[in-house]
Amino acid sequence: MANYKLDITKEHCPMTFVKTKIELSKLKSGDILEVLLSEGEPLENVPRSSTEQGFKVLSITEAAVKGTHLVQIQK
Amino acid sequence: MATTEIKLDPTTKKLSIIGFSGDFDKLVAVFTLATGAAAVGYEVNLFFTFWGLDGIKIKQGRSPVGKGFLPKVFGLFMGGLKSAPVSRLNFGGISPAIFRYLMRKNNVATLEELVEAAKVLGINFYACEMAMHILGIQKSDLIPEVKEVLGVASFLKIADGGQTLFI
Numbered sequence: 533m534a535n536y537k538l539d540i541t542k543e544h545c546p547m548t549f550v551k552t553k554i555e556l557s558k559l560k561s562g563d564i565l566e567v568l569l570s571e572g573e574p575l576e577n578v579p580r581s582s583t584e585q586g587f588k589v590l591s592i593t594e595a596a597v598k599g600t601h602l603v604q605i606q607k
Numbered sequence: 608m609a610t611t612e613i614k615l616d617p618t619t620k621k622l623s624i625i626g627f628s629g630d631f632d633k634l635v636a637v638f639t640l641a642t643g644a645a646a647v648g649y650e651v652n653l654f655f656t657f658w659g660l661d662g663i664k665i666k667q668g669r670s671p672v673g674k675g676f677l678p679k680v681f682g683l684f685m686g687g688l689k690s691a692p693v694s695r696l697n698f699g700g701i702s703p704a705i706f707r708y709l710m711r712k713n714n715v716a717t718l719e720e721l722v723e724a725a726k727v728l729g730i731n732f733y734a735c736e737m738a739m740h741i742l743g744i745q746k747s748d749l750i751p752e753v754k755e756v757l758g759v760a761s762f763l764k765i766a767d768g769g770q771t772l773f774i
Contacts, residue, residue: 542714543714543716544713544714544716545639545643546639546643546646546716546721547716547724549643549647550642550643550646550716550724552646553645553646553647554646554724554727554728577647581647584647584648585647585648
């Protein structure tokens, strides 16, 4: 089990969840991906679409930079 | 971008897009919807026909692709992904360059990045047999991700049970 990081704060639709999905596909079962994302559309869609595809959203916490969040997703 | 292929679950929802247009902006729409849908778990099928075939040619610039004189002339004028015009206010081909600049400046995925993402996401590419015949295009002129050259009946079978768009 390993931890990986992905920053999608500068990305826009559809690359926010496209990059998350591609990154998750590279991980092994049990690995955790920490996604740094902006509020609004990415914060609403990345955790939801991850859950819908069978990944586990472990936590969603506010990050240091205002308006950004850290989402932990387990494969 | 990585070249890992993602296996799609066959029981997932399905989006099929008929890519008719070779216009830059319409190809952006095709690949934005396609990659977005694939990333949220849809099975995605892209069926390229007529000018849409320009978007999936191996030679992305203006090149006399095609078998025979007239198809070569068409190929030379239309070109591929890199020479796709915008559907309005093309200004002799200046506008696509402006769009590419604006997309990069605003951190929006460019058309080329979207196409690469579509390949990585394991989206299914198909090409229209009839349009290829008219335009003198061979399967070997198209990117290797094109799984099959199909007719209407086969495409309808593939698209059956999902949502279908015509762009």
